[in-house]
Amino acid sequence: MKFGVIRFPGSCDEVDALQAAARVGEAVLLWHADRDLQDVDAVIVPGGFSYGDYLRAGAIARFAPVMDEVAEFAREGGLVLGICNGFQVLCEAHLLPGALLPNDSLKFVFRQVVLEVVNADTAFTGACQEGERLSIPVKHTTGRFYAPDDELDRLEASGQVVLRYAPGHNPNGSRRDIAGVRNKRGNVFGLMPHPEHAVDLLTGSTDGLKIFESMRAYVGDPVLG
């Protein structure tokens, strides 16, 4: 299982994602200006402040050369995981529905939150149970998930809402407490919380490992996906 983690100018958590993915498979860095995805099985678009969050978070990163390749990779069914800023990039690139807006508190928030697995039947949550609770930290200023009501109804009906903040744990005002969504096809997934910061008991919980393990299991045995 080979993960590729993109590094944009301004990415912060790409090394953390690399280290987390390396616990589960092989992990390499993909430079934003290169068009070579190095034959990875999954692409991770990491957290941070790509291009300083200038204009809008993720708005400039989505035009990086590597993102053309990622779009192609996604069209062919490759797995793409977007974490925090990565989720923002994927929404800007229209690989995921919706958009991320400033937190309703207008402040940056770091908090260890509890998530509920809404859909355990995805390539990214296959190692979880439906209803399972995961303890994973969030850290962002622009994490309020938004889509118009009819779109949200569609997302919920089609199982595209994958993770929700547990009651009382919504840190940013995301509509319907949505923390993570997938595309219709199910191969692209974005979430605001940082699973790469929940992989080692020494530094926190290990619930985030399940996301990486799910991806490895899926790539190993696509029939389950």
Add this chain to the structure above:
Amino acid sequence: MSATRSSASAKYRELGLTDHEYELIVDHLGREPNDVELAMLSLMWSEHCAYKHSKRLLRRLPTEGPHVLMGPGENAGAVDVGDGLAIAFKVESHNHPSAVEPFQGAATGVGGILRDVFAIGARPIAVLDSLRFGEPEASERSRYLLSQAVAGIGHYGNSIGVPTVGGEIYFEQSYEQNCLVNAMCLGLAPRARLIRAAAAGPGNVVVLLGALTGRDGIGGASVLASAELGEGDEAKRPSVQIGDPFSEKKLLECCLELLDRGLLTSLQDLGAAGLTSAVSEMASKGEVGIDIDLCRIPLREPGMEPFEIMVSESQERMLCVVAPECVGALLDVCERWEVLATPIGSVTTGDRLRVLQRGAAVADLPVKILVDDCPLYDLEPEPPEQPLYRPPTAVLNGTESAERVLLTLLRSANIASRRPVFEQYDPVVQSRTVRRPDEADAAVLALPGGAAIAVSIDGNGRRVACDPRRGAAEAVYECAANLACVGAEPLGLTNCLNFGNPEKPHVAWQLTEAVTGLAEACEQLGVPVVGGNVSLYNEAPTGPIFPTPVVGIVGRLPDAARAGRLAFGQEGDAIALVGPFDPSSAGSELAKLQGRAAAGKLPPIDPDAVAQAHRDVRDGVRSGALRSAHDIAEGGIAVALAECCIAGSIGATVTLPDGIDPFAEALGQGFIVSGPAEALAEMTVIGRVGGSALTIEDQLALAVSELRDARELGLSKLV
């Protein structure tokens, strides 16, 4: 005085030089300086750059130690942490800019200290901040400064991907007009990658990296501007520096790659006094000369004058010296990171700093005059004859129950939970953080290989105002105590001395006493000072700030998995009091709430007994015998116990040893520890963990939930 000199006198005085200093300059040079040289000298001879009033005093601080790799005088200090690794660290102030524009002042303070750390080749891995403002409930301005400074620190640290892992905040009337923003940074490097600032190798190329040079920070030197720009165009000469963490992130990665590839001979960051200071320091340390060609410097504004270019404080710039054969490779690396890199000069034989424009020298000075010839002044200390500080407004009158007193202390701005602040910082990026804010008394960061480093930043201006010598010593003891609580041994110390006007004898006295106290405590604990900063002239018409030495200590623990915590853990655990804890009410938070002035000598310190207590706690944490350890600080033993209960969501029942006032204070000298009864058998056991209330026999009993509510309430509406 000659006619020439009297017209010059208006200029040099406006630039902050005294008549005597100007005479010295003319003597050393053998002529009068021109405007560009005058601008450069006025900055290099300023208090901020030259430490005129503090350098002699700072020589009292011990700077040697078995783990010291770099001591004072470099961009940052560094200690050896084993396994071929070094930790670089330093604290710096950004007080005056933060009072003007707190968001950018605090942000650029973080940016500056980050650059100091990667200037010696270390990757920044943590930031801590020590903040002081006026009373938040009384002062809207103080609330504004607090919320904006916190936002600025968060903005810069979070964006650049360096975790903010600790800090402290104090509120005192004394800081109302002069807020304090001190930022500390730690960096990690393989020992072999540490680099010094000394320029070397005549013929080597001087390269400017990073942002364009604009008119930021020129402010005071603007008296030298030629007429066209000087006319009411303040907008063109912003006194506020704007920080860009994205730009610095690229600069940081680029510099570290340049170092990894062995392309640099030396590296220096551009901070106060911009190019002038960076070039002077590099040349002085290397005992070489440097030529700078102004025409090659990339500018943000058209038509900048030579003096403006030389003193600009535009952010996110570094200077390096490179062998000519390495310049090509350097430019390639910089291009990849989208960092502007421009050769702007060269290292020369001889000892002069020459600033050239279109082939002509617009400044030509011996390096010595910029860096070494500034006169140093002896302080003339005199103890104050009358109280310097107004007593605070009383909130308690002495008739309240002990329960009411404890709840009031927990809710008070200096003690309440800092969660509303630290939730605005990212403490986990880079995946090293083993103890986050509120989990333990010091931050703990894992090193490769299983060990960890610990760091804390501490100070208490009120207590130093009472008794500068003992108060300053306490800051060192308290900081070391915080490290002991996680199982760490101190390796080195950095300090920021925030004081009023040292030309006033009572402030000179405060400064002298405080530095003496710091030196004594460092010697007794065996902790060397590896660097630091001084911020003077923090005064309002009403008087100076509390004398506020801020201390940051870095330590090491051999096993990250055994890092200590402050929460009580287990029903039935024994609780013990460790250390020669003999507190008094002088300088305490309770005394403040009761409206008592900052006065009265602090309790004497027994250095051997304190050092032993620190060792006992450290060893107990390392061995796993102690389940929790927490030092007794502001609010005394009652607050310390409450904090342990709140963190563990569990109660405790204790009986205090005779004569110990539950709210009296003595910082750095006492600990509350808990663990299995057998493990604590040799200690002074005072009670047990259990239940859902904190009971101090014959004193007070309160539900832990009530303690928590009071503590959480404190800052929640103020940030």
Add this chain to the structure above:
Amino acid sequence: MRARVLVRPKQGILDPQGQAVQRALPALGFTGVDNVHIGRMIELDVEDPSQLPEMCERLLANPLIEDYEIVESIAEPAHS
């Protein structure tokens, strides 16, 4: 020519920045203020103004959450 693009949050989207400012103004003594929204302004010199709508659709605004308004030929600012 010099153009200005104003980008503002779409109607109906929660705008906490706008609300924060709306709350702050009365505290300073200004009454009768309503409907405050905070957006972004982009100014640029363009040779071909017909490209502006596409620039907005693709980069300058996010049409899912933002409306944009193009103002062409604004006066040159007094200082550059």
